[in-house]
Amino acid sequence: MNPDPDYSAAYVVIRTDAPDGHEGHGFAFTIGRGNEVQKAAIDALRPMLIGLPLAETLDDMGSFWRRLVHDSHLRWLGPEKGVMHMAISAVVNAMWDLKAKRAGKPLWKLLADLTPEQIVDLVDFRYISDVLTPDDALDILRRSDAGKAEREERLRARGYPAYTTTPGWLGYTDEKLVQRCEDAVNQGFSQIKLKVGGDLEQDRRRLELARSTCGPAIRIAVDANQRWDVPTAIRWINALAPYEPWWIEEPTSPDDVLGHAAIAEAIAPIRVATGEHVPNRIVFKQLLQAGAVSFVQIDAARVAGVNENIAILLLAAKFGIPVCPHAGGVGLCELVQHLAMFDYVAVSAELDDRVIEYVDHLHEHFVDPVVVRGGHYLAPTMPGFSAAMKPETITAYTYPDGSAWQDIRHDRV
């Protein structure tokens, strides 16, 4: 589905006149063309930020989020989906980066230190209150309040489990697939993921190779990137059943709640995962209501940032469904680790079957890159949301004047 990605980001820097000099960084990740559309959408939000009183705004991030998401004019362009929602994500996340830097804490810790009441204030329950009320959310958070300190300690000591997509890209030779599977196991990963959906016979062969290389103890998830219609998905996945895929990810359109439910029923006990393209908490709510997913794959920068992801973590906790974040791209690993760690310490209080995706791409551009050791993300310690790219990266890759662009011949209109 994404044959020629050109990883890009519409990058936001929020500056203030506070003497601390902190900046908030955030971004909307894109795969190339259209990055300028994200930039235009972020620019449309600019008037809503300029001149805001800093401390009051950061103290009431729930209201800030609502002001952006429910702006009646901009809402028309969604509502709550696509370009405009991703732009809000970039801005909201940048504000959280700023807030965490000012607090001197990594974001996961800042969130985990909030009271249940403060967390509930961050969440907009509009359109989800039929399934999750503020009282439900308080119950979940208060229940998890016990044991927070122990979980934080465990997290700092052992990190958060990861899985790797590195072995599984389409187009690898068998040798490369086997080599990368061996590497993954040797590096301590207990789960890998393979892309599927191009050709059934090849998928079978690749899964068989991966299974025989990794052994029966390693979980092998497969990912179709929305390639199938419902009947094809059911047929194809059932044909892969002998290789015991741990989950099938994005079997069809992210908008198709009923389609996912039909697939889940027809392929059980294989389980369905989705979320990286699910537009908002309202669709996640329904995927959970319909029993359509067994894993919720939040993305840090598609729904409207930290606040909406907290709503989704709470929805998943209500249904007892594990959250296994999507990552990769540019900086998505850096962001989403904070949300998963907050989930563990303060929301679901669980690690069973929870894993964060890991892709070993582009981390060298970040000031506070993820650290993955022994198949685990280590808990970030630097204040902020780990969103900031290095100044030299920003200078070199800013379009069109950055040095990295100067060698590229632009022959498209």
Next chain:
Amino acid sequence: MNPDPDYSAAYVVIRTDAPDGHEGHGFAFTIGRGNEVQKAAIDALRPMLIGLPLAETLDDMGSFWRRLVHDSHLRWLGPEKGVMHMAISAVVNAMWDLKAKRAGKPLWKLLADLTPEQIVDLVDFRYISDVLTPDDALDILRRSDAGKAEREERLRARGYPAYTTTPGWLGYTDEKLVQRCEDAVNQGFSQIKLKVGGDLEQDRRRLELARSTCGPAIRIAVDANQRWDVPTAIRWINALAPYEPWWIEEPTSPDDVLGHAAIAEAIAPIRVATGEHVPNRIVFKQLLQAGAVSFVQIDAARVAGVNENIAILLLAAKFGIPVCPHAGGVGLCELVQHLAMFDYVAVSAELDDRVIEYVDHLHEHFVDPVVVRGGHYLAPTMPGFSAAMKPETITAYTYPDGSAWQDIRHDRV
């Protein structure tokens, strides 16, 4: 939900080097801020059009649609929703306007003259084939092939039924509401619509006034513009039941298929309508599958233009659910009448319970404005999609240099 709209449009003109000099016009309707984001999204599509061979492209509009919608980079910004999808709508509709002008036919007639096979070629069945296959679509269209000539004749003679939203805006005095209800009845409308959801007691009073003014024979629909969560919607609508609303429109989020289904079940026999903000055929499919809607309200410029609306007409026909298009805004009446008329002549072959929304706003800016007489839209006769604004309107209202902007003080950043 939309307290201060500032009706706007990102307007597309497609020019060719053909000697006929025809242009294709289309637009994405917005309510003000964010119009520039739509413009950026339309600009992102420009390279996909420049230099295309004209006749071949217009001869295979199904492929043209797929090329735009499934572009892998731009798809990332949706997929198939929000800003990018609305931009594709503007471009696809402009191409249809051009095609119809070159054919010398109004769009509804151009479409109605296609064979079932040609119509099916326009539709992308991706993600809907579990419910509607190409063969299903052919069956529907072939069944409706009989009687096409008679229906076309009837359409030309009597027009297509309309309903009016003119009496029903929030904030009118009782006198104005009564006067406009009387006007609507006198003008021959058999259905009106009232906005609701601000204040329950006021809604009761306004509905009672409207009912007593219009009498029992006039259908009174109500429209909540997504204001409620599911439990509130059920409570509120049931409280309005004594006034026998014909439908409740947009009771909650357009993304909430299961929410609409729960509402529909809890408020029967009052029926649910939605669609103006439904992002694509995949969500419409589910609303129909779930029995969540009794009326499908297509919008001409939110899903990806004519082709996707044909998919939705076919889905609705498969379920026997009437299509009652959303209109209003800028030029939406002009566009959507063509789709409803095509539906009647060639797809559903039905008029029962079908009505196109009519709002008496801004038609004076169009070259080929709608004509509504006796509560009916008269069938357009001018070649094209009725999308073109008058040259003097375009000149005066183009931002920021148009004369209409010169008197307005811009004090926003």
